Amino acid sequence: MLDDRKLAVLRAIVEDYVSTHEPVGSKALVDRHNLGVSPATIRNDMAVLEEQGYIAQPHTSAGRVPTDKGYRLFVDRLSTIKPLSAAERRAIETFLANAYDLDDVVSRTVRLLAQLTRQVAVVQYPSLTRSSVRHVELVPIAAQRLLLVVITNTGRVEQRAIETHEDVSDEAIAHLRALLNARLDGCWLTDVPDVMADLTEHVPVGERPLAATVLSVLLESLVEKHEEKIIIGGAANLARADLSQSLRDVLEALEEQVVLMRLLGEAENPSGLTVRIGTENPHEGLRTTSVVATGYGAGDQAVARLGVLGPTRMDYPGTMGAVRAVARYVGQILAGS
Amino acid sequence: MLDDRKLAVLRAIVEDYVSTHEPVGSKALVDRHNLGVSPATIRNDMAVLEEQGYIAQPHTSAGRVPTDKGYRLFVDRLSTIKPLSAAERRAIETFLANAYDLDDVVSRTVRLLAQLTRQVAVVQYPSLTRSSVRHVELVPIAAQRLLLVVITNTGRVEQRAIETHEDVSDEAIAHLRALLNARLDGCWLTDVPDVMADLTEHVPVGERPLAATVLSVLLESLVEKHEEKIIIGGAANLARADLSQSLRDVLEALEEQVVLMRLLGEAENPSGLTVRIGTENPHEGLRTTSVVATGYGAGDQAVARLGVLGPTRMDYPGTMGAVRAVARYVGQILAGS
DNA sequence: CTTGGCACTCAGAGGAGAAGAGTGCCAGAT
DNA sequence: ATCTGGCACTCTTCTCCTCTGAGTGCCAAG
Numbered sequence: 001m002l003d004d005r006k007l008a009v010l011r012a013i014v015e016d017y018v019s020t021h022e023p024v025g026s027k028a029l030v031d032r033h034n035l036g037v038s039p040a041t042i043r044n045d046m047a048v049l050e051e052q053g054y055i056a057q058p059h060t061s062a063g064r065v066p067t068d069k070g071y072r073l074f075v076d077r078l079s080t081i082k083p084l085s086a087a088e089r090r091a092i093e094t095f096l097a098n099a100y101d102l103d104d105v106v107s108r109t110v111r112l113l114a115q116l117t118r119q120v121a122v123v124q125y126p127s128l129t130r131s132s133v134r135h136v137e138l139v140p141i142a143a144q145r146l147l148l149v150v151i152t153n154t155g156r157v158e159q160r161a162i163e164t165h166e167d168v169s170d171e172a173i174a175h176l177r178a179l180l181n182a183r184l185d186g187c188w189l190t191d192v193p194d195v196m197a198d199l200t201e202h203v204p205v206g207e208r209p210l211a212a213t214v215l216s217v218l219l220e221s222l223v224e225k226h227e228e229k230i231i232i233g234g235a236a237n238l239a240r241a242d243l244s245q246s247l248r249d250v251l252e253a254l255e256e257q258v259v260l261m262r263l264l265g266e267a268e269n270p271s272g273l274t275v276r277i278g279t280e281n282p283h284e285g286l287r288t289t290s291v292v293a294t295g296y297g298a299g300d301q302a303v304a305r306l307g308v309l310g311p312t313r314m315d316y317p318g319t320m321g322a323v324r325a326v327a328r329y330v331g332q333i334l335a336g337s
Numbered sequence: 338m339l340d341d342r343k344l345a346v347l348r349a350i351v352e353d354y355v356s357t358h359e360p361v362g363s364k365a366l367v368d369r370h371n372l373g374v375s376p377a378t379i380r381n382d383m384a385v386l387e388e389q390g391y392i393a394q395p396h397t398s399a400g401r402v403p404t405d406k407g408y409r410l411f412v413d414r415l416s417t418i419k420p421l422s423a424a425e426r427r428a429i430e431t432f433l434a435n436a437y438d439l440d441d442v443v444s445r446t447v448r449l450l451a452q453l454t455r456q457v458a459v460v461q462y463p464s465l466t467r468s469s470v471r472h473v474e475l476v477p478i479a480a481q482r483l484l485l486v487v488i489t490n491t492g493r494v495e496q497r498a499i500e501t502h503e504d505v506s507d508e509a510i511a512h513l514r515a516l517l518n519a520r521l522d523g524c525w526l527t528d529v530p531d532v533m534a535d536l537t538e539h540v541p542v543g544e545r546p547l548a549a550t551v552l553s554v555l556l557e558s559l560v561e562k563h564e565e566k567i568i569i570g571g572a573a574n575l576a577r578a579d580l581s582q583s584l585r586d587v588l589e590a591l592e593e594q595v596v597l598m599r600l601l602g603e604a605e606n607p608s609g610l611t612v613r614i615g616t617e618n619p620h621e622g623l624r625t626t627s628v629v630a631t632g633y634g635a636g637d638q639a640v641a642r643l644g645v646l647g648p649t650r651m652d653y654p655g656t657m658g659a660v661r662a663v664a665r666y667v668g669q670i671l672a673g674s
Numbered sequence: 675c676t677t678g679g680c681a682c683t684c685a686g687a688g689g690a691g692a693a694g695a696g697t698g699c700c701a702g703a704t
Numbered sequence: 705a706t707c708t709g710g711c712a713c714t715c716t717t718c719t720c721c722t723c724t725g726a727g728t729g730c731c732a733a734g
Contacts, residue, residue, distance in 0.1 A: 038708050043697070061696050061715040101497060129466065139472050147488060151478060151496075157486070159494045160438060235572060236592055239585035248576035248699050254574055362727050377677055380728070398684045398727050 002052070006045045008035065010054055011078040013046075014066050018313050023063030068278035068312065071290070075275050075316050082317040088116065092329050099333065102126070102156055106231060109306065109330050114234025115323040119241070119310035120254070120291075124264055126303045126334070131308040133184040133192070138177040138214065141169060148217060152189070154303055154334060160221045162214060171208045174287050176214060179203070189222055220297035228304075230260045239309045249285030254309075256315055259283050264293045264305040272327070273320055278312045292319045296327035298335040306330070339389070343382045344490040347391055348415040350383075350499040351403050355650050360400030363530050382559060392428045405615035405649065408627070412612050412653050419654040421662050426454065427442065429666050432666060436670065439493055441570060445641065446667050451452075451571025451660040456578070456647035457591065461601055463491035463640045463671070470529070475514040475551065480504060486502070487527070491640055497558045499551060509544045513551060516540070526559055565641075578648045586622030591646075601630045601642040609664070610657055615649045625649055629656050633664035635672040643667070 002036055004012075012033045016024040026039040026046060035042065041245055049055045054070035057063065066074065084092075093110055099105040106123055113121030131152035139147045165333040187195055190220065196215055203211045238247060253259045260284045265274060276291045278330075293307025306327060308319055349370045353361040363376040363383060367637035372379065384400055386392045391407035394400065403411065411610075432449055436442040442461055464616075468489035476484045483499040518537065524532055533552055540548045569591055575584060576634055590596045599619045602611060613628045623646075630644025643664060 023696090027696075039696095040708055040710090041706085042701095043699095044707085057697085059715065061694090061713090063696065132677080134478050135476050135477055135484070137474055137486065139474055141471050141488060147472070147494075149474070149486060149494070151476065151484060156496070157484075157496045159488075233592065236585055236588035239588055248573055251573035253575055255570065358732090364727080375677055376727095377679095378675085381676085384729080393727085396683090398682090400727065578680065591713090 005035070005037070006057075007073075007078060008033075009042060009045045010049055010066070010070060013055060013064055014071065014074045014078070017065055018315055021035055021313065023058055023065050024278065025063035028063070038097060046255050062323065068280065071277045071316070072280075075277070075320075079317045080274075081324060082205060082321040084116075084321055088322075089325065092116075092326060096329050096333050102154070103281050105330065105333055107233075110231055110233035113308055114237060116326065117308045117310070117319050118234075118235050119314065120235055121233045121306070121308055122254075122260055122264060123231055123306040124261075125231075126156055126297065131156065131303060132186055132188045134186075135182055136177065136180040136218075138173050138180070140168070140170070140173060141290040141304065146173070146214070148214060148221075150218070150222060154298065158167075158222060160217055162217050164183075164210060164213060166209070167209050172210055177202070178212055180214075180218075185294065192222065193219055196267060210259075216321075228257075228261060230257060230264075232260070233305070237310075246285060246288055250289060250309075253283050253285040259286075263291055263309070264307055266290075273324060274307075275316065275320070290314055290316075292316070292323050294321060294323055295326045296306075296331045296333060296334075339385075342372070343386060344364045344410075344415060345370075346379060346382045347403070347407060348411060349387055350386075350392060350401055351408065351411045351415070354402055358650065359413070360395055360402050362400035365400070386660075395591075398446045402591040403650075405617065408614045408649060408653070412614070415518075418610075418661060419658040421658055426662065429453075433666050433670050437639075437663055439491070442667065442670055444570075445569055446663060447570035450645055450659065450663050451574060453663065454647070454656050455571075456574050456645050456651065456656070457572055458570045459597055459601060459628075460568055460570075460643040460646055461598075461641040463489075463493055463634065464565055468493065468640060469523055469525045471523075473514065473517040473521055473555075475510050475517070477505070477507070477510060482512070483551070483623065485551060485558075487555070487559060489621055491635065497554055497561060499546060499554050501550060503546070504510070504614060505547050509547055513540070513544065513548055517551075517555075529559065565598060567594060567601070568662075569597070574647075576659055583622060583625055587626060590620050596623075600628055600646065602628075610659070610661060611644075612653065627651055627653075629653070629660050631660055631664045633668045633671075635668060640671075 008326065009029065010184060012029055012035070013024050016029065026042040029042055030033070030037070030039050046055065049070075050057070050064065053067060054073060055064040056067050058065060061166065065298060094110060095106065096108055096146050096289070099108050104193060110121045110123045113123070131154045133150060134153050135151040137149040139149065141147050144164045146168070147159055148162055148166060149157060149159045156270070175301055179199070183195055184192065196219070199215055200208050200211050235254065236252070238250060263286070265276070267280075272294045274293045278290060279287055281289065288311060290312045291307055291309050293305055293306050297303035306323070308323055310319065348365065349366055350361050350527070353369060354528070355669040363379040363577070366372070366379055367374070367376050372390065383392065387394070387401065390404055391410060392401040393404050395402060429449060433442065433445055436445050443462060447458045447460045447670065450460070469493045470487060471490050474486040474488070476486065478484050481501045481504065484496055485499055486494060486496045488494050516536070520532055520536070521529065533556070536552055537545050537548050572588070572591065574586060588592055600623070602619075604615065609631045609655060611630045615627060616624055618624070618628060625648060626646055627649045628644055628646050630642055632638035632642050643660070647656065
């Protein structure tokens with residue numbers, strides 16, 4: 001259906017369009033790539049490619065521009081992920097290695113990705129649901145107020161204030177703290193409800209109200225309300241890549257957690273990289289943008305996702321390389337810390 | 338120098354320009370505001386105002402536009418802060434009242450401000466330097482790793498991992514924790530170095546290395562590196578208020594913590610509201626924007642600042658009203674929690 | 675000090691024309 | 705069967721021009 005040369009032509013069109021940002025014509029194509037045939041031949045190929053929906057012309061007397069379908073084919077079959085240069089890799093390594101806590105890792109990662117790809121970076125905090133408990137702390141901070149702090153194996157710290165509505169002895173708190181830690185250490189957050197189901201039975205009667213209160217807060221805040229925090233960076237790069245009218249829409253979309261969430265999406269592809277092109281995106285305002293995302297995490301298991309958002313006319317091989325490399329390094333950092 | 342009518346003319350120019358976004362001419366002015374004189378008279382006044390630098394014309398045959406100096410005069414002498422409507426106040430109250438922890442308060446505040454003013458909101462986390470210690474926690478999380486958690490009276494929780502480089506007994510940790518809490522409870526963060534200066538002397542010799550390590554991390558992370566966290570919201574509003582060329586510059590400026598920091602600035606004005614107009618701003622890229630900021634905090638003492646950034650042609654009375662009202666409510670929330 | 679009148683300036687809208695890039699198609703060459 | 709050169713055609717885009725109208729500054733009279 002599409003012979004090798006037509007594919008080569010499509011590849012050339014994508015590459016040229018990405019670098020020049022202008023519709024590419026048959027003449028320019030043979031000049032820049034030595035395809036060994038004449039412009040007229042290319043024109044015939046282009047006609048076929050257009051008929052099949054891989055490219056389109058903005059108006060009659062203009063060159064061709066790849067469609068979403070064209071980019072899709074390019075990404076799937078015509079491009080190879082571009083590995084980073086040694087210098088870039090060293091930069092990533094040193095930049096991330098200096099991070100001193102989880103917040104810092106995430107914020108450095110987002111800046112790094114944005115700089116590397118010159119686009120908008122999106123990084124999700126290591127998800128609570130896929131983490132396990134490393135430590136639970138219960139701290140009295142006022143007469144009838146406790147602070148519950150949970151530390152996960154991904155280094156995340158969640159805290160929540162608890163109103164006890166009655167005075168509580170330090171012993172009761174210490175007791176409950178010990179019990180919680182004994183039960184929950186190493187426990188997956190998703191398993192917490194099961195593990196804790198019969199907790200109150202193992203507590204002296206006098207301490208049961210406290211235990212029940214703490215427990216409900218613990219469950220509510222960590223399991224049910226597992227808000228997935230996402231941060232973005234490099235928004236200024238949007239202004240450079242003038243997305244026609246839609247800049248406003250894109251900025252709005254980026255402010256909604258829910259949209260970002262769905263943007264990073266699920267890992268359909270076990271190998272890692274997910275690419276969503278233009279209208280494949282689950283949001284109206286992002287019709288002219290593409291997303292390159294992947295999972296990352298300590299060791300093999302992905303605990304969260306990160307990615308990059310840019311105009312559909314982005315440099316896919318380069319972006320994919322950068323996203324993959326950053327995800328790997330972040331994984332290493334998380335595993336090591 | 339400027340009689341009452343000239344001031345009235347300036348006020349009218351600012352108001353009209355803010356609402357129409359177009360240079361305002363003498364005729365339009367007498368039509369919209371009943372000034373009781375003819376356009377020709379207004380023209381004379383305008384000539385004076387222009388000579389003094391309060392207004393300017395984009396080109397010879399256009400109406401007048403306020404200069405930064407003109408806005409300054411308007412803000413200082415010609416406008417009164419506009420109180421919010423009852424509905425708006427109720428909205429603020431209910432929206433903020435539902436916040437369940439400090440992070441949530443801050444993120445709700447930033448969204449609220451952005452919506453209310455339809456501009457970019459900037460909120461600084463309650464500053465550590467102006468907070469006091471409520472509790473210190475020391476948690477073993479692995480063989481040679483501790484987690485130091487500090488809770489402040491503003492509800493902020495800071496954590497930092499510590500490498501001990503040798504095994505540490507639980508007793509030593511408990512001992513140190515007790516000592517730290519006894520010493521630091523209620524202590525201003527800025528006083529921490531003084532209070533802790535002789536700490537190691539009060540520790541058994543065997544625990545001194547641990548104490549020294551913990552102490553250095555504590556001092557470094559909480560006092561020296563008191564990174565002031567700032568979050569922004571409503572960036573999409575920038576796209577609406579098309580700032581000529583500089584959108585890119587503004588977005589870039591907003592990504593730099595340092596710039597944001599200086600943007601909110603210090604409270605020169607004890608009464609509260611600080612307004613920085615156009616070139617009064619400390620940053621190149623923000624020449625065409627103004628900032629309305631104020632301090633906020635639990636009770637009387639301001640512990641951090643918040644504000645709004647928008648084009649110089651913003652609705653100052655309305656924006657100032659919104660900023661002031663939000664700051665007050667946030668203060669109440671913080672005091673109450 | 676204010677006002678009406680008047681000449682002047684200049685940005686912006688609208689239109690005509692020329693230039694140029696790119697296409698589609700066809701007949702001939704390989 | 706495929707490629708190629710040529711050619712007519714189609715549009716966008718750029719430039720140049722004119723025209724319009726808003727708004728001004730100035731002046732002389734009230």
